[in-house]
Amino acid sequence: xxxxxxxxxxxxxxxxxxxxxxxxxxxxxxxxxxxxxxxxxxxxxxxxxxxxxxxxxxxxxxxxxxxxxxxxxxxxxxxxxxxxxxxxxxxxxxxxxxxxxxxxxxxxxxxxxxxxxxxxxxxxxxxxxxxxxxxxxxxxxxxxxxxxxxxxxxxxxxxxxxxxxxxxxxxxxxxxxxxxxxxxxxxxxxxxxxxxxxxxxxxxxxxxxxxxxxxxxxxxxxxxxxxxxxxxxxxxxxxxxxxxxxxxxxxxxxxxxxx
Amino acid sequence: xxxxxxxxxxxxxxxxxxxxxxxxxxxxxxxxxxxxxxxxxxxxxxxxxxxxxxxxxxxxxxxxxxxxxxxxxxxxxxxxxxxxxxxxxxxxxxxxxxxxxxxxxxxxx
Numbered sequence: 001x002x003x004x005x006x007x008x009x010x011x012x013x014x015x016x017x018x019x020x021x022x023x024x025x026x027x028x029x030x031x032x033x034x035x036x037x038x039x040x041x042x043x044x045x046x047x048x049x050x051x052x053x054x055x056x057x058x059x060x061x062x063x064x065x066x067x068x069x070x071x072x073x074x075x076x077x078x079x080x081x082x083x084x085x086x087x088x089x090x091x092x093x094x095x096x097x098x099x100x101x102x103x104x105x106x107x108x109x110x111x112x113x114x115x116x117x118x119x120x121x122x123x124x125x126x127x128x129x130x131x132x133x134x135x136x137x138x139x140x141x142x143x144x145x146x147x148x149x150x151x152x153x154x155x156x157x158x159x160x161x162x163x164x165x166x167x168x169x170x171x172x173x174x175x176x177x178x179x180x181x182x183x184x185x186x187x188x189x190x191x192x193x194x195x196x197x198x199x200x201x202x203x204x205x206x207x208x209x210x211x212x213x214x215x216x217x218x219x220x221x222x223x224x225x226x227x228x229x230x231x232x233x234x235x236x237x238x239x240x241x242x243x244x245x246x247x248x249x250x251x252x253x254x255x256x257x258x259x
Numbered sequence: 260x261x262x263x264x265x266x267x268x269x270x271x272x273x274x275x276x277x278x279x280x281x282x283x284x285x286x287x288x289x290x291x292x293x294x295x296x297x298x299x300x301x302x303x304x305x306x307x308x309x310x311x312x313x314x315x316x317x318x319x320x321x322x323x324x325x326x327x328x329x330x331x332x333x334x335x336x337x338x339x340x341x342x343x344x345x346x347x348x349x350x351x352x353x354x355x356x357x358x359x360x361x362x363x364x365x366x367x368x
Binding site: 108 | 291292294295346
């Protein structure tokens with residue numbers, strides 16, 4: 001799995017992402033790409049936009065990183081079907097780039113939130129989630145001040161009816177309660193995927209939860225899913241496509257009332 | 260900025276150096292929650308400002324633009340706002356003043 005981790009000025013989870021993919025998953029062909037590069041290179045399987053505070057979060061989170069020279073190539077790559085994983089600030093960059101819909105704003109509490117949260121897996125038929133169980137509750141840390149996902153009503157109902165929500169904040173029993181939502185995001189959204197199924201963004205940090213000694217190894221399954229996908233593209237059941245019938249199911253929830 | 264004056268078939272460039280200060284207000288759309296505004300409103304309420312409601316926090320950006328006219332400066336600022344300064348998903352912007360002075364005054368009508 002040829003992986004490239006983009007480094008913006010202010011990225012601070014780039015080494016964690018590198019460590020997770022290279023040392024834990026064991027994918028040797030993993031390198032950093034500095035934001036000033038105008039290319040991510042050839043035959044890349046996976047691009048990771050890591051967490052951090054690119055450009056000091058000036059103007060809006062991800063707003064300036066989105067115009068970094070390398071992003072032009074990342075956007076091209078994604079539009080051609082390349083696989084992109086945006087974690088935390090990387091998710092914010094993906095939203096600013098228009099590769100994912102919606103936007104992430106200041107946490108409802110106004111506080112920077114740094115803790116372990118429970119996530120409910122909403123789909124395991126994407127290249128990012130095949131190693132996870134459907135509706136499984138996983139434990140992954142968050143560390144953000146602006147993770148409050150919002151989108152207008154049309155976009156939100158599209159996301160839900162297409163089944164593009166991959167992870168929601170939940171309690172230990174998998175209930176997506178308001179108390180379990182650390183930032184006020186609509187419908188407890190923690191992570192979403194593009195319509196085409198190749199771009200995923202999430203606020204929690206799977207790369208920080210890859211070893212039991214760190215409290216959880218659940219995040220590892222996301223990287224293992226990707227590894228499986230790239231090592232045997234036909235052997236993995238990635239059937240993700242827009243599934244309108246999901247809209248009828250129990251997964252669709254009313255947005256929590258905002259105070 | 261450069262333009263040319265034709266004088267007996269010889270083009271002589273004239274350099275203009277007009278600078279305009281363009282003030283842009285960026286606001287969150289009404290439908291979008293503004294936690295900062297809410298926190299400030301609570302603080303104002305506890306100071307006794309009961310008559311204040313729906314406090315919203317936005318941004319004021321001042322650009323210094325080389326242009327030949329205030330209109331041209333405004334157009335440049337609008338283009339910059341669309342491209343970068345405001346995110347149309349959650350924000351609106353308006354150019355509130357184009358001035359030759361870097362002091363924001365006289366905006367209120």
